[in-house]
Amino acid sequence: MEKVNFRNADMAWDISALILYPPDFDKAGSYPTIVSVHPFGSCKEQTSSAVYGKALAEAGYVVIAYDASYQGESGGSPRWVEDPTQRVEDISHVIDYAVTLPYVDADHIGVIGVCGGGGYVLNAAMTEKRIKAVVGITPVNLGRLFREAFTEFDPIGALEAMAAQRTLEARGGELQVNELLPPSVEFAKENGLTERDVFEATEYYKTPRGQQPGGATRMLFSHAQNTLGWDAFGFAELLMTQPIMVVVGQKVGAFGAYRDGKEIYGRSTASKDRKIVELEDWSHYDLYDNPEPVGLAMEEILPFLRLHMG
Template structure:
């Protein structure tokens, strides 16, 4: 695994990434390559590289897992901005970098994303035709989530509050950085937060199971306006022409990945090869890193990606 950072002519900061390579890697050869997108509030060291990136590299792919702009070890100020347009643009910047690497086959680039990253990568694939196949792993449409649960189903009220906070910050006030999760599973239980997704997210992000310094689970409140007006699946019927797979768990929670994955799959009628994988006994956060559901997901993902990205 190699740590790299890069920028191109369109960027004002560096993107930090991990490059994972297959066993017996030979830089003189060309490899099918996967761009891996981390969840909302996450970082490249978590599930996007340590679980799915590692598994795909072991099966012969080069994998590039990166930190979103404003997050993790990537640049961008102010910190902890969640900007869907930038998150999608980051994918193209990473591909711009990938195609300069002599061992990356520019005609065999695929992409995966987990949770919010799954929504972002499906959206990126609509217009980024250098992506030849895509997998959304328990994908979340972050715009839908912000308009609903994250705004207490009051998106206009949230926008008014963001506007007031941004004005206050422009006049020298303190930034409002919202913590997305309780500090610990114990704190979640004490607060009566019993929803499956909230409890399991806390168990993943706030314990040694998945906790990483770069996975801040924070959001700058005043800069989230664009998120409420964004839709990961807009124009999917027309523009999702590449092979697409969606992996979802049947145990549903408040973040809505099952619902969003079903919508993405249902709308991708122009895809050359669309596939839906439903994991009957598993939840959104089980699919992040638990051995059995990850193995079940990989059983479907691996032949799909090899079919569309390899010449063997």
Template sequence: MESVTFRNPDMAWHIAADIHLPPAFDADKRYPTIVSIHPFGSCKEQTSGSVYGKALAAQGYVVIAFDASYQGASGGSPRWIESPSQRVEDVSHVIDHAVTLPFVDADRIGVIGVCGGGGYALNAAMTEKRIKAVVGITPVNLGRLFREGFSGFDPLGTLTAMAAQRSAEARGAELQVNELLPASLEAARENGMTERDVYEATDYYKTPRGQATGGATRMVFSHAQKTLSWDAFAFAETLMTQPMMVVLGQKVGAFGAYRDGMEIYGRAMASKDRQLVELEDWSHYDLYDREEPVGLALEKIVPFFRKHLGEEDVSAAEAA
């Protein structure tokens, strides 16, 4: 694995990424490459890199797991902004960097994302046609989630509160940084926060199971207004043309990944190869890192990418 930072001329900050390389990597070869997008409130060292990044690299792909702008080791200020438009633009910036690397086959680039990252991956593919195949692992449409559960089903009231807070901060008040999860499993139980997704998210992010330094489950409240008007699946019927796979756990939770995954699968009628994978006995957060469901998911994902991205190009090495 190589850790890198890069920036584009139209960016005021850098993007940090881990490049996971295949076994017996040969810089004279050109490899199909997969961009891996982390969940909302996560970082590249968690499921996008340490689980799916490593697994796909072991199958012969170059995998670039990156930190979103304002998060992890990437730049951008203030910290902990969740901006869907920037998150999608980040994917294009990563691809911009990838196509400059001599070992990346620019004609065989795929994208995979987990949770909110799955929603971003699917959205990015609609307008970024350098992406040749896309996989959403338990994908969440973050705009829908913000308009519903994350705003207490009061999006207009939430926008009004965000407006007041942003004005206060412009006048010198401290940023309102919201913690998204209970501090521990014990705190979750004590406060009755035992709904499946909330409790399992706490088990992943707040215990040694999934904790990582860059995985701050925080969000600047005043800068999230645009999230409430964002829709990961807008124009999917027309613009989602690439091969697409959605992987879902059938144990449903409040964050709505099963619902969102079924929606995008149903709407993406223009996709050249539309596939749905449902795992009966598993939940949203099981698909982050649990060995059995991740293995079941990869049994479908790897052949899908093989079909649409193929194997590495050995012609350069053979010619040498």
């Protein structure tokens, strides 16, 4: 594994990434390559590299797992901005970098994303046709989630509050950075915050199980307008032509990955090959790092990728 920083002519800051190499890697060779996209509130050192990136590299792929703009060790200011348009554009920037590497087979580039990253890779593939195969692991349409649960089904009220806060900040006021999860598992239990996805997210992000310095589960409130107005699956019926695989757990939670996975599978009627994998006994956060469901997912993912990417 190698850590790199890069930018291209379209960017005003560096992207920080980890490149994971297959066994017996030879820089003179040519390898199918996977861009791995981390969840909302995550970073490259968590599930995108340490779990799925590692498994894919061991299977023979070069994998590039990176930090989103404004997050982790990548550049961009202000910090903790979650802008879906930028997150999707980041994928193209990473591909721009990948195709300059002599050992990357530019005709065999795929993408994999987890949670919000799953929504982003599915959206990116609609217009980024250098992507030859797409895998969404428990994918979430972040725009839908923000309009519903994250605003308590009051998106207009949230947008008005964001507008007022942004004006305040433009006039020199303090930034409003919202923490999106309980501070600890104990706090969640004591305060009844035990809904499946909220509690399991806290178990992952707020304990040594998944906690990483770059995995900031916070968001700059005043810059989230674009998130509320964004739809990961818009025009899927027309533009989603590549092979796609969606993996979801049937133990559903408030973040809605199961419904989102079913939706994009159903709408991708132009896809050359679409598959949905439902894991009966597993939840959204089980698919982040639990060896058994991750193993079940990889048993489906690897044949799919071999078919479409070699």
